[in-house]
Amino acid sequence: MHIPDGYLSPQTAGGMWAFMVPAWYWAGYKVKNTLNSRQAPLVAIAAAFSFVIMMFNIPLPGGTTGHAVGGTIIAIVIGPWAAVIAISVALVIQAVFFGDGGILAIGANCFNIAFICPVIGYFTYRFLGKDAATNSRRRWLAAGAAAWAGLNVAALVTAVEFGLQGELFMTADGSALYSPYGLNTAVPAMMIPHMLVVGTIEAVTTSLIYVFLLKTNPVLLDNYDHLSTQAVGSYKLKPLIIGIVLLLVCTPLGLLATGTAWGEWGKEEIGEEIGYVPAGMGRFAGRWEGFLPEYAFPEEKGEAAAVKETAAPVVSASGTVEEEAAEETAPVSLEGVGESTPAYLISGALGLFLVIGVALMTIRVLTGKTRKKEQLG
Amino acid sequence: MADRLSIPSWMTESGSGGCQRPTSSRQRRESAVQKTIMGMSGAIRGTVFSERVASRTGLLQETDPRVKVAGLLGLLLATSFLHTWYIILSIYALTLVMAAASSISSWFFVKRVWLFVPIFAGIVVLPSLFSIVRPGDALWTIWDFGHEVTFGPWSLGSSIAITHQGLKGAVVLILRVATSVSLAVLLTLTTHWADLLKALRIFLVPRIFILILSMAYRYIFLILGMATDMFTARTSRMVGGSNPREDRSFVASSMATLFGKSHALSEEVYSAMISRGYNGEPLTLHRFRTDVKDWLWLSSVILLGAVALGSDQLLG
Numbered sequence: 001m002h003i004p005d006g007y008l009s010p011q012t013a014g015g016m017w018a019f020m021v022p023a024w025y026w027a028g029y030k031v032k033n034t035l036n037s038r039q040a041p042l043v044a045i046a047a048a049f050s051f052v053i054m055m056f057n058i059p060l061p062g063g064t065t066g067h068a069v070g071g072t073i074i075a076i077v078i079g080p081w082a083a084v085i086a087i088s089v090a091l092v093i094q095a096v097f098f099g100d101g102g103i104l105a106i107g108a109n110c111f112n113i114a115f116i117c118p119v120i121g122y123f124t125y126r127f128l129g130k131d132a133a134t135n136s137r138r139r140w141l142a143a144g145a146a147a148w149a150g151l152n153v154a155a156l157v158t159a160v161e162f163g164l165q166g167e168l169f170m171t172a173d174g175s176a177l178y179s180p181y182g183l184n185t186a187v188p189a190m191m192i193p194h195m196l197v198v199g200t201i202e203a204v205t206t207s208l209i210y211v212f213l214l215k216t217n218p219v220l221l222d223n224y225d226h227l228s229t230q231a232v233g234s235y236k237l238k239p240l241i242i243g244i245v246l247l248l249v250c251t252p253l254g255l256l257a258t259g260t261a262w263g264e265w266g267k268e269e270i271g272e273e274i275g276y277v278p279a280g281m282g283r284f285a286g287r288w289e290g291f292l293p294e295y296a297f298p299e300e301k302g303e304a305a306a307v308k309e310t311a312a313p314v315v316s317a318s319g320t321v322e323e324e325a326a327e328e329t330a331p332v333s334l335e336g337v338g339e340s341t342p343a344y345l346i347s348g349a350l351g352l353f354l355v356i357g358v359a360l361m362t363i364r365v366l367t368g369k370t371r372k373k374e375q376l377g
Numbered sequence: 378m379a380d381r382l383s384i385p386s387w388m389t390e391s392g393s394g395g396c397q398r399p400t401s402s403r404q405r406r407e408s409a410v411q412k413t414i415m416g417m418s419g420a421i422r423g424t425v426f427s428e429r430v431a432s433r434t435g436l437l438q439e440t441d442p443r444v445k446v447a448g449l450l451g452l453l454l455a456t457s458f459l460h461t462w463y464i465i466l467s468i469y470a471l472t473l474v475m476a477a478a479s480s481i482s483s484w485f486f487v488k489r490v491w492l493f494v495p496i497f498a499g500i501v502v503l504p505s506l507f508s509i510v511r512p513g514d515a516l517w518t519i520w521d522f523g524h525e526v527t528f529g530p531w532s533l534g535s536s537i538a539i540t541h542q543g544l545k546g547a548v549v550l551i552l553r554v555a556t557s558v559s560l561a562v563l564l565t566l567t568t569h570w571a572d573l574l575k576a577l578r579i580f581l582v583p584r585i586f587i588l589i590l591s592m593a594y595r596y597i598f599l600i601l602g603m604a605t606d607m608f609t610a611r612t613s614r615m616v617g618g619s620n621p622r623e624d625r626s627f628v629a630s631s632m633a634t635l636f637g638k639s640h641a642l643s644e645e646v647y648s649a650m651i652s653r654g655y656n657g658e659p660l661t662l663h664r665f666r667t668d669v670k671d672w673l674w675l676s677s678v679i680l681l682g683a684v685a686l687g688s689d690q691l692l693g
Contacts, residue, residue: 043593055604176547208626
C-alpha cells in the first residue's frame with residue numbers, strides 16, 4: 001500500500017499533506033492529554049515496534065508469506081491518536097531510509113496507512129466490542145473484524161487516490177501523466193487482494209495478538225480506555241479552528257486549479273463525442289493549455305483549435321477570451337499561462353502559508369507544554 | 378544404557394530441519410521465519426552501509442545538510458511536475474552525475490534504483506500499454522479481430538494493440554519514478570541520520586516530532602535485535618519442521634511479546650531521559666556551516682529545476 005513518488009500528481013500529494021498536518025496536530029494534542037508525560041518515549045517505541053512488525057512474515061496457504069501492518073492492534077493498545085503518530089513516524093523512516101514509499105507521497109501514505117487504518121480500525125473495534133468484557137470472545141473477534149475493516153478502508157482510499165490520477169491527469173491525446181488507471185481499474189485491482197489476502201492476514205494477526213496479550217498482559221488491553229476516560233484538561237480550540245478555516249479557504253483554490261484541469265479533460269471528450277462544447281466549459285478552454293503543456297502537441301493543434309472555434313462565439317460575449325482564441329494558430333500555445341499562473345501562485349502561496357502557520361502553531365502548542373512539564377520535573 | 382546414548386531416529390533423518398534451505402513448495406512454507414530474519418538483518422546492513430557512504434568525501438557529503446535537503450527536495454518536486462520524457466531523463470542523468478561526484482559507485486547506484494521501484498512500476502503500467510485498457514492510436518497492432526469483440530458490457534475493441542498514448546504514459550511514469558527514487562537515495566545515502574533530522578528543523582518540523590523520529594530510529598535497531606534474537610532462538614531450538622499453523626501462532630505471540638517488552642522499555646527510557654535532563658532538542662556533533670560552495674550548488678540546482686520546468690512547458 002506504500003505509494004512511491006511519481007505515481008501521484010503533486011496536487012494530490014500536496015492535498016494529502018494539507019490534510020495530514022492538522023491531523024498530526026490533533027493527534028499530538030490527544031496524545032498529550034491521554035498519555036501524559038510519557039508520550040514521547042512511548043510513541044517513539046511504538047513507532048519502532050510498528051516498523052519492526054511490518055517485517056514479520058506470516059505463512060500463507062499456498063506457500064507464500066505476507067506481512068501485517070498492525071494498525072488496529074497498536075490503536076487498541078496505545079489509542080488511535082498515538083497510533084497515528086507512531087505509524088506516521090515508522091512510515092517516514094521507511095520512506096527516508098529504506099525507500100519504501102515516496103518522500104513527496106509521505107502525506108498520502110500517512111493518510112492511508114497511519115490515519116485511516118488505525119482510526120477506522122479502532123472505532124470499529126469500539127463499536128463492535130461495545131459493552132463486552134475485555135476477555136470475552138466478542139472482543140477478540142471484534143478486534144479481528146476491525147483490523148480487516150481498517151485495512152480495507154485504507155486500501156480503498158489508496159485505490160481512489162490512484163484511480164483519480166487516471167481520471168484527472170491526462171494529456172489531450174489520452175496519455176497518462178501519473179498513475180495510468182482510472183477508478184474502474186484501480187479499485188478492483190487494489191480491493192480484491194486486500195479483501196481476500198492482506199485483510200485476512202491483518203485480521204488473523206490482530207486477533208492472535210489480542211488473545212496472546214489477554215493471556216499474558218491483559219492490563220495493556222484496558223490501558224488506553226482507562227486513560228481516555230480519566231483524561232481531562234482544557235484545550236484551546238481557537239488555533240485549530242483558525243487552521244481549519246484557513247484550510248477551507250485555501251482548498252477551493254486548490255480544487256479550482258485541479259478542477260479546471262479535470263473539467264477541461266472532460267470537456268475535450270465531450271467536444272469530441274457530442275460535437276460541441278457547452279458554453280460555460282468553453283470559457284476555461286485556454287487556461288490550462290499552456291500550463292499543462294501536453295496540450296500543445298502538434299498533432300492536437302487542429303483539434304484544439306476546432307474546440308476553440310466552437311467555443312469562441314459563445315465566449316465572445318464575456319470579452320477577453322475571444323482574442324486568445326484568435327491567436328490559436330501559434331505553434332506552441334502559451335496563452336493559458338497568463339491566466340492560470342496567478343491563480344496557481346496565489347493558491348500555492350496561501351497553501352504554503354497555511355502549512356507554515358499550522359506547523360508553527362503545532363510547535364508552540366507541543367513544545368510550550370513540554371517545556372513546562374520539564375521545568376516542573 | 379546403550380539405548381539411551383544412541384541417536385534418536387528423527388535426528389538422523391534429513392530434509393526437515395528448520396535451518397535448511399527450502400527446496401520444494403511444501404518446504405517453502407517453513408521459510409517465513411528465515412525470511413523475517415533475512416529481512417531484519419538486511420535492514421541493519423543497509424543502514425550501516427548508508428552511514429558508511431555518508432562518511433566518505435564527495436560533493437553531496439560536503440554540502441550543508443540544510444542546503445542539500447532543500448535542493449534535492451526542490452528537484453524532486455520539480456520532477457513531479459514534469460511531463461516530457463526527455464527532460465525527466467536529463468534530470469535523471471543529473472542524479473547520476475551527482476552520485477559519481479559523491480563517491481557512490483555508478484553501478485551500485487543504478488542497480489539500487491532500477492532493480493526495485495521502476496521494475497515494479499514497469500509491471501504495474503504494463504497493461505496500460507494495450508488498447509484494451511487505454512484505447513488510443515495503435516502503434517503496433519498485435520492481434521486484429523476484424524470485428525468488435527464484446528463480453529457482456531465490456532468491449533475489447535476490434536484489435537489488441539500497443540498504443541502511442543499508453544507507451545508515452547508508461548515511459549513518463551517509469552522515468553519519473555526512477556528519477557524520484559534516485560533523488561531520495563542520493564539524499565539519504567549522503568546524509569547522516571542525525572544531520573538529516575537537524576536539517577528538518579528548517580522546514581519547521583516541530584521539535585517533538587524530531588525527537589520522536591530520532592528515538593524511534595534508534596529503537597528500531599534495538600527492537601530489530603530483540604526480534605531477531607527471538608526468531609534465531611526458535612530456529613536453533615527447532616529440530617524437524619513446523620507447520621504453518623504453528624508458525625502463525627509463533628509470529629503472533631512474538632509480536633505480542635515484543636509489544637510487551639517495548640512498552641516496558643518505554644517506561645525505563647522515560648525515567649532515564651528525565652534523570653539526564655533531556656530538553657527535546659536533537660543534538661549532533663556536526664555543526665552546520667554554509668559556504669560559497671553550498672550556495673553555488675543550491676543555485677545551480679534551482680536554476681536547473683527552473684530550466685527543466687520552463688523547457689517542459691515550452692517544448693512539451
